[in-house]
Amino acid sequence: MTEMSQNIAQLKTELSSMIEAANDLESLEQVKVTALGKKGRITDLMKTLGQMDPEERKTTGQALNVLKDEIAALINAQEEALKKQALDQKLATETIDVTLSARPEREGHIHPISQTMEELMTIFADMGFTVAEGPEIEDDWHNFTALNFPPGHPAREMQDTFFLPEDAEEQGERAKKLLRTHTSSVQIRYMTEQKPPMRIIVMGRTYRSDYDMTHTPMFHQIEGLVIDENTNMAHLKGCLRDFCETYFEVENLPMRFRPSFFPFTEPSAEVDIGCSREGGGLKIGAGDDWLEILGCGMVHPNVLKNCGIDPDKYQGFAFGMGIERIAMLKYGIPDLRTFFESDKRWLDHYGFSPLDRPNRAFGD
Numbered sequence: 001m002t003e004m005s006q007n008i009a010q011l012k013t014e015l016s017s018m019i020e021a022a023n024d025l026e027s028l029e030q031v032k033v034t035a036l037g038k039k040g041r042i043t044d045l046m047k048t049l050g051q052m053d054p055e056e057r058k059t060t061g062q063a064l065n066v067l068k069d070e071i072a073a074l075i076n077a078q079e080e081a082l083k084k085q086a087l088d089q090k091l092a093t094e095t096i097d098v099t100l101s102a103r104p105e106r107e108g109h110i111h112p113i114s115q116t117m118e119e120l121m122t123i124f125a126d127m128g129f130t131v132a133e134g135p136e137i138e139d140d141w142h143n144f145t146a147l148n149f150p151p152g153h154p155a156r157e158m159q160d161t162f163f164l165p166e167d168a169e170e171q172g173e174r175a176k177k178l179l180r181t182h183t184s185s186v187q188i189r190y191m192t193e194q195k196p197p198m199r200i201i202v203m204g205r206t207y208r209s210d211y212d213m214t215h216t217p218m219f220h221q222i223e224g225l226v227i228d229e230n231t232n233m234a235h236l237k238g239c240l241r242d243f244c245e246t247y248f249e250v251e252n253l254p255m256r257f258r259p260s261f262f263p264f265t266e267p268s269a270e271v272d273i274g275c276s277r278e279g280g281g282l283k284i285g286a287g288d289d290w291l292e293i294l295g296c297g298m299v300h301p302n303v304l305k306n307c308g309i310d311p312d313k314y315q316g317f318a319f320g321m322g323i324e325r326i327a328m329l330k331y332g333i334p335d336l337r338t339f340f341e342s343d344k345r346w347l348d349h350y351g352f353s354p355l356d357r358p359n360r361a362f363g364d
């Protein structure tokens with residue numbers, strides 16, 4: 001063996017063990033430079049070829065090329081092995097538990113009042129109602145007078161009104177400010193501003209000075225108003241039956257319309273739904289007990305007149321309901337006052353997931 005071929009064999013052993021010893025990609029890169037780089041060991045030997053005679057140059061040249069290829073192949077193999085090792089290590093340490101829920105446990109809840117309002121809106125929108133709004137600070141005319149409450153009428157006292165200081169810029173009944181005692185005031189606002197036919201619901205805060213298990217000074221109502229040329233009491237009954245069956249999710253819900261009195265409707269009725277209170281629990285739609293849930297009637301001709309609508313041409317119905325009350329009945333919430341205590345434990349228990357969909361009309 002020539003001296004040169006011995007050198008080559010020795011270099012091969014040396015470089016091979018360096019490659020094997022490189023245990024990360026960075027040190028392997030160093031070995032690569034040492035072996036194959038411009039100033040590397042194999043290149044150094046290549047440079048000596050020029051001084052050799054043609055025969056020796058040929059064999060040595062070939063041997064060096066073989067060495068170069070072998071070393072390059074070893075480096076590649078080691079590189080692949082190191083990359084795989086790095087990936088395996090990453091996979092082992094950066095584990096993802098796919099059985100964990102995608103989000104942290106939900107923290108926020110939809111308040112039962114918001115949920116119920118969503119449901120009401122969905123049901124009445126399906127029946128072709130649009131939503132109207134009005135101010136919570138009202139005047140005596142919109143809240144009482146235009147709704148056919150005569151001056152000094154006891155019904156004004158019935159509603160435990162919160163009166164506000166008079167507005168110096170206005171005159172008469174419009175100067176007398178109050179917190180609206182019902183959403184019926186928005187009937188007046190809508191009827192004075194729009195032309196029939198109309199089909200609206202109004203939802204919002206109302207205020208009465210009262211506080212016990214079933215009364216809070218602020219509560220929510222929903223009002224319905226339908227005015228056109230032919231709407232009659234049968235339409236009122238049909239509309240409320242459809243609503244109650246959809247909202248309480250009970251088909252053929254027992255209902256009764258009891259004659260009642262409101263200054264702004266004639267005839268007027270209160271609506272009861274059938275329930276059972278056996279065993280302390282309340283079950284809606286079964287048994288022989290009754291629960292009052294809303295007031296309604298045909299809009300009084302005086303109210304239409306007060307809003308500039310001709311009562312000989314137009315007629316219609318209105319209804320009003322307490323939103324807390326129907327939420328309590330549907331979701332089994334026993335005390336009205338708890339709605340407004342902002343107790344997180346209460347909300348965790350009675351609140352709704354933001355992804356819950358409000359119920360839809362039957363058949364949807």
Ligand code: PHE
Nearest residue numbers: 182184295296297318319320
């Ligand atoms: N405004 C009435 C109340 O608050 C409810 C009602 C509305 C009754 C519309 C008849 C028609 O008690």
